[in-house]
Amino acid sequence: MARHVRRHRLLGMGVVALAGLMSACTGEPLEPGAGSNHSPMTQAATMIVYTPRGGPVDESDFVWLGPPENLGGRVLEGNPQIFARVDYSANGVTAGLFKATRGTLEVTFPFTEHATILQGDVTITDSTGQRHLYKPGDSYFIRQGQVITWEVKDKQVIKSFFNVVEPQEAHVTPLRSRDMEGARH
Template identity: 60%
Template sequence: MFRRVRLHRLLGLGVIAALAGVLTACGGEQPVDGFETASTQAALGSVDTAKAPVTPMVVYSPRGKPVSEAGFIPLGAPEGLGGRVLEGDPQIFARIDYSRNGTTAGLFKATTGKIEIYFPFTEHATILEGEVTLTDETGQSHTYKAGDSYFIRQGQTILWDVKGKQVIKSFFNIVEAQ
């Protein structure tokens, strides 16, 4: 079992590498010199993690304060990202705070409108401001408000419906090998 865990970790690190460059170009962190090597060695149990580079944590939504929209960049038309606009003229934006090895984390903002989205990644997200109603292919629907979280698997098609001015979420995405 010990060898399987190590192999699984190593494969995960390799698969995730595919999107790092693209997402870094969207504003993600530049890899810290030696970080990927140190992370790989730590995952394999061959390095003291106390010596790994330290970066400060990111606080997205300090209690009682609005989310800072600094660093958001426009993502272009939803169609360019696997979406199809069904109502309105929704605008989408992101701030990438971490992007390495196919794993991405940051903030996402969408304005009023309804979009059908094919998810090219698995995502865990928490709504920070506003609200959005998500409906999956089975017809299950839920309106998410600040503090609510959801989990969507890669390959699912979701109806994303923002009724108010905008919704902001924090997200953690990973692209799974197909």
């Protein structure tokens, strides 16, 4: 009986995941020139598959993102270069591919991200010291504002990503009542 229930739950989760994927594939197309050479019409009409089993990733559409500091990074070792191909971007949500070359960075994540490694490997260490080597097929989730160390020892790592820029709350220092008293006089 337990085996039957487990299969039923997995099937249900699969249907939910498929529905989410189908919904995502009918999302807003990219604006022309938004980081991909795929035309907006083709983009909306076709599904993009990211898989570590599909052989080498076509890197022809990757764009250099500038120094790692542009994405909240600080180089700790080497001369890492970062590149991306944006396949979707709207309302603070971005998805596509990212590539980093050999080196070590400390990164304060400027967005919340779910990613899956497609090629190469990367060791990620969080601020608590938790450390993990991610290889093709492995996924991770990092929240906006988390500080991590990103270490690529081989030639490069390529990942697919889905990230969201979360609104930041304004930090307001509350006024004390005596501050208000001074303001009245």
